[in-house]
Amino acid sequence: MFEYAPAPESRDIVDLKPSYGLFINGEWVEPLGEGREKTVNPASEEVLAEVAVASEADVDRAVQAARKAFTVWSAMPGSERAKYLFRIARIIQERSRELAVLESLDNGKPIRESRDVDLPLVAAHFFYYAGWADKLGYAGYGADPRPLGVAGQVIPWNFPLLMLAWKIAPALACGNTVVLKPAETTPLTALAFAEICRQVDLPPGVVNIVTGAGETGAALVNHPDVNKVAFTGSTEVGRQIARSVAGSGKKVTLELGGKAANIVFEDAALDQAVEGIVNGIFFNQGHVCCAGSRLLVQESIATELLEALKRRLGTLRLGDPLDKNTDIGAINSAAQLARIRELSDAGEPEGAERWSPACLLPDKGFWFPPTIFTGVAQSHRIAREEVFGPVLSVLTFRTPAEAVEKANNTPFGLSAGVWTEKGSRILWVASKLRAGVVWANTFNKFDPTSPFGGYKESGYGREGGRHGLEAYLDV
Amino acid sequence: MSERVVVRKTYKLFIGGAFPRSESGRSYVVSSSKGKFLANASKASRKDAREAVAAARKAFPGWSSATAYNRGQILYRVAEMLEGRRSQFVTELVDADGVGVRRAGELVDAAVDRLVWYAGWSDKIGAIRGSANPVAGPYFNLSSTEPTGVVAVVAPEAGPLLGLVSVIAPVIVTGNTCVVVASERAPLPSITLAEVLATSDLPGGVVNILTGSAAEIAPWLAGHMDVNAIDLTGAEPELAVSCEQDAAENLKRVLRPASGKADWITDPGTGRMTAFLETKTVWHPIGI
Numbered sequence: 187m188f189e190y191a192p193a194p195e196s197r198d199i200v201d202l203k204p205s206y207g208l209f210i211n212g213e214w215v216e217p218l219g220e221g222r223e224k225t226v227n228p229a230s231e232e233v234l235a236e237v238a239v240a241s242e243a244d245v246d247r248a249v250q251a252a253r254k255a256f257t258v259w260s261a262m263p264g265s266e267r268a269k270y271l272f273r274i275a276r277i278i279q280e281r282s283r284e285l286a287v288l289e290s291l292d293n294g295k296p297i298r299e300s301r302d303v304d305l306p307l308v309a310a311h312f313f314y315y316a317g318w319a320d321k322l323g324y325a326g327y328g329a330d331p332r333p334l335g336v337a338g339q340v341i342p343w344n345f346p347l348l349m350l351a352w353k354i355a356p357a358l359a360c361g362n363t364v365v366l367k368p369a370e371t372t373p374l375t376a377l378a379f380a381e382i383c384r385q386v387d388l389p390p391g392v393v394n395i396v397t398g399a400g401e402t403g404a405a406l407v408n409h410p411d412v413n414k415v416a417f418t419g420s421t422e423v424g425r426q427i428a429r430s431v432a433g434s435g436k437k438v439t440l441e442l443g444g445k446a447a448n449i450v451f452e453d454a455a456l457d458q459a460v461e462g463i464v465n466g467i468f469f470n471q472g473h474v475c476c477a478g479s480r481l482l483v484q485e486s487i488a489t490e491l492l493e494a495l496k497r498r499l500g501t502l503r504l505g506d507p508l509d510k511n512t513d514i515g516a517i518n519s520a521a522q523l524a525r526i527r528e529l530s531d532a533g534e535p536e537g538a539e540r541w542s543p544a545c546l547l548p549d550k551g552f553w554f555p556p557t558i559f560t561g562v563a564q565s566h567r568i569a570r571e572e573v574f575g576p577v578l579s580v581l582t583f584r585t586p587a588e589a590v591e592k593a594n595n596t597p598f599g600l601s602a603g604v605w606t607e608k609g610s611r612i613l614w615v616a617s618k619l620r621a622g623v624v625w626a627n628t629f630n631k632f633d634p635t636s637p638f639g640g641y642k643e644s645g646y647g648r649e650g651g652r653h654g655l656e657a658y659l660d661v
Numbered sequence: 662m663s664e665r666v667v668v669r670k671t672y673k674l675f676i677g678g679a680f681p682r683s684e685s686g687r688s689y690v691v692s693s694s695k696g697k698f699l700a701n702a703s704k705a706s707r708k709d710a711r712e713a714v715a716a717a718r719k720a721f722p723g724w725s726s727a728t729a730y731n732r733g734q735i736l737y738r739v740a741e742m743l744e745g746r747r748s749q750f751v752t753e754l755v756d757a758d759g760v761g762v763r764r765a766g767e768l769v770d771a772a773v774d775r776l777v778w779y780a781g782w783s784d785k786i787g788a789i790r791g792s793a794n795p796v797a798g799p800y801f802n803l804s805s806t807e808p809t810g811v812v813a814v815v816a817p818e819a820g821p822l823l824g825l826v827s828v829i830a831p832v833i834v835t836g837n838t839c840v841v842v843a844s845e846r847a848p849l850p851s852i853t854l855a856e857v858l859a860t861s862d863l864p865g866g867v868v869n870i871l872t873g874s875a876a877e878i879a880p881w882l883a884g885h886m887d888v889n890a891i892d893l894t895g896a897e898p899e900l901a902v903s904c905e906q907d908a909a910e911n912l913k914r915v916l917r918p919a920s921g922k923a924d925w926i927t928d929p930g931t932g933r934m935t936a937f938l939e940t941k942t943v944w945h946p947i948g949i
Contacts, residue, residue, distance in 0.1 A: 310797065326789060396910040421912070428909035433902035440912065597911065616943045617726075620810075633796035637804050637940050643891065643912045648940050651794055652806065661932075 193510040193538040195297045204234040205269030208244055208397065209380035211251035212390025217394040218243045225373055225590040228294035229500050229507050229551040241397035241448040248394040252336040255391030258399045260333050264320030269356060271316030272384035280390045284559040285375055289347055290507040292374040295470050297508050307632055308351040314634035315355035318655060320362065325652050331659040333361030334437055335413030338406040342419045343369035343518050344473040344598065350376050352649045353416050354393060360658035362414065367406055371519045387568045410435060416657065421643050422637035423541040439647025439657040441639055443572040443598030447593035448629065449477030452486045454605035460494045466603055466629040468502065471517055472576040472586055476601035478629055480569060482589050485582045492560065499556050500543045514576060517552040527555050532567045533559045563597055586611065590618040599641030603629045672819035674872060675855035677716030684708050691849055695757025702848045705871035710881045711814055713869035717811045717838040718887055720866030725808045726838035731784035736834055740776035740860040745856060749820055751852060757821050757847035771926060772826040779830035786835055792893035799947040800816045808836035809914055809937045810889030813882035815875050817895040821847035823925045825854060827893055831933035833867055840869045844881055847873035876900055890937050898907020
């Protein structure tokens with residue numbers, strides 16, 4: 187492999203404040219409590235800013251603001267709401283370079299991904315749902331479907347701004363107001379979004395952003411004046427939320443964990459499959475709920491495929507997320523790194539064989555090399571539990587029926603992949619897979635028009651497309 | 662000459678297409694609305710519930726992959742069989758529900774019509790709930806509906822036939838299989854309905870019916886890890902909350918009880934079907 191000269195994206199475009207308050211009722215306010223958290227750049231452990239930790243009382247203020255704004259926002263003609271959402275989409279496009287850099291700084295993902303995947307999808311999502319705001323009567327939910335009220339939304343750290351868009355755009359289009367809590371390790375783009383809400387003159391209280399960790403999230407989800415709960419995150423927390431809202435009448439959608447199978451048949455286009463496998467598990471350092479973390483490869487081509495895969499992994503560049511050549515960025519936090527280490531350390535004692543390419547890890551920050559486990563059995567922890575990191579477990583199969591059985595042998599059901607040149611086999615496998623999204627001869631593709639969400643313990647509800655409106659309408 | 666002694670029916674459970682007694686050996690007295698002894702109904706146990714879930718799971722692959730046309734015809738066949746037993750159900754409803762003969766007849770007719778209505782949905786629900794998505798790239802992108810899996814159903818206490826049919830039909834027409842806890846007070850029509858189901862080409866295990874105490878059985882179903890969804894329509898408020906909590910353990914889809922008195926006569930809408938449908942989106946590149 188030849189050397190690349192560094193090609194860092196400048197971070198000067200980002201104007202960080204040393205400290206951020208809460209965004210409530212269209213204003214920056216100081217939290218009522220003393221709580222403050224630092225958010226760090228996971229690639230360098232440098233402190234980027236200090237953010238407020240919203241207490242229960244702060245959450246209550248935000249919900250009250252959203253409740254008050256609901257009267258105005260829900261009564262506004264859809265065509266007017268649409269214009270605000272279009273404005274947001276446009277400003278995101280205008281500021282996309284800045285937001286991409288900010289996302290990579292706070293999250294650790296390669297700039298190539300935040301610039302080429304996250305930000306374009308964020309703008310597209312707002313643009314898409316903007317168009318629905320005045321067409322809800324045509325969406326198949328009755329002539330005049332009503333919004334639910336105040337939506338409490340809790341999002342994860344893996345795609346901070348994109349998850350914000352997935353939550354806020356449909357909520358606002360349907361006439362709801364929102365209180366959103368970004369993840370504690372990646373609050374900065376949500377706070378930048380608050381600024382965008384001011385730039386578009388969004389009526390105060392329609393969007394409120396409260397920062398904090400699990401306690402803040404719980405206060406939001408359990409607030410009695412919240413009508414709708416939307417959560418993306420771990421299955422464990424999803425379970426707690428489903429339990430805690432029981433009897434409250436709140437509408438809930440949950441987008442949770444996954445352990446997707448990526449099935450490669452012997453007739454697959456091998457080079458394309460290798461690219462798909464790499465994209466499936468190493469995209470965003472594997473911090474993807476729908477990551478293709480279980481490779482199921484047909485026995486007859488397993489050796490050949492693994493050789494090609496290892497060769498390809500040798501060319502991946504790990505390092506500075508702001509470098510435009512970087513393929514693999516930093517692990518988002520020390521806690522996540524510990525989780526990845528714990529699970530991957532269980533691989534070998536359980537009988538799997540571990541392999542990583544020669545890969546120099548930076549001294550500072552949180553890093554984990556791309557890792558493959560072969561000889562994995564279905565009972566192994568690395569085959570059952572969500573690692574949420576750049577760790578691939580490889581299993582083999584002989585027949586299509588065996589592939590499907592192994593693919594479905596998980597409590598999760600978010601996504602799956604299938605690689606074969608035979609059309610009828612794609613459709614057969616896709617129909618048998620108990621998963622909400624099936625990528626055939628591709629992987630990890632997303633679009634605002636396309637419904638996304640899981641089966642089984644990967645949660646319920648769909649985000650994206652016409653289907654995504656249902657979560658925010660009283661239907 | 663003495664009057665002929667009537668041959669009475671033994672009411673049992675309906676599991677996997679068969680009519681077993683409760684493994685617990687328990688039964689309970691079912692009386693008419695006027696307090697007259699009607700029969701002993703089986704009082705299903707936790708183990709019966711688990712057997713029923715196993716039967717429903719076993720039936721799921723076949724039923725969910727049957728063609729929509731086939732499922733629609735089978736539901737229509739259920740309607741035919743029910744119509745044929747109209748007078749029997751009228752008698753049972755008069756006994757069980759304390760309604761007059763005329764009203765009972767209307768309720769049976771409505772149940773037949775409801776089955777016919779849902780039968781027609783089998784090959785149409787996908788057309789209104791699926792979509793071809795215009796993604797911004799060279800991909801064929803299709804979202805289609807699929808059944809959620811095994812659904813536990815707590816049938817309404819009131820409406821021992823029409824209410825029951827109205828909760829079963831929308832679950833199975835899309836390819837789910839189910840375990841139903843029948844009305845505790847008036848369970849007998851549910852077992853007679855099972856006889857209809859058993860003679861309608863419906864594969865064994867697609868519908869399993871348990872009689873007994875909802876408060877006793879529903880929590881086992883709500884906490885069962887191989888049940889994918891639960892319809893709490895017939896659960897009392899307190900039971901509904903605790904079942905919803907238990908259902909969180911494996912993220913079951915939950916249909917909460919409606920507020921207010923249930924009206925089984927009006928147009929039911931599609932909500933009972935869509936509550937137990939998943940959306941699957943398949944992507945494929947377009948190219949030459």
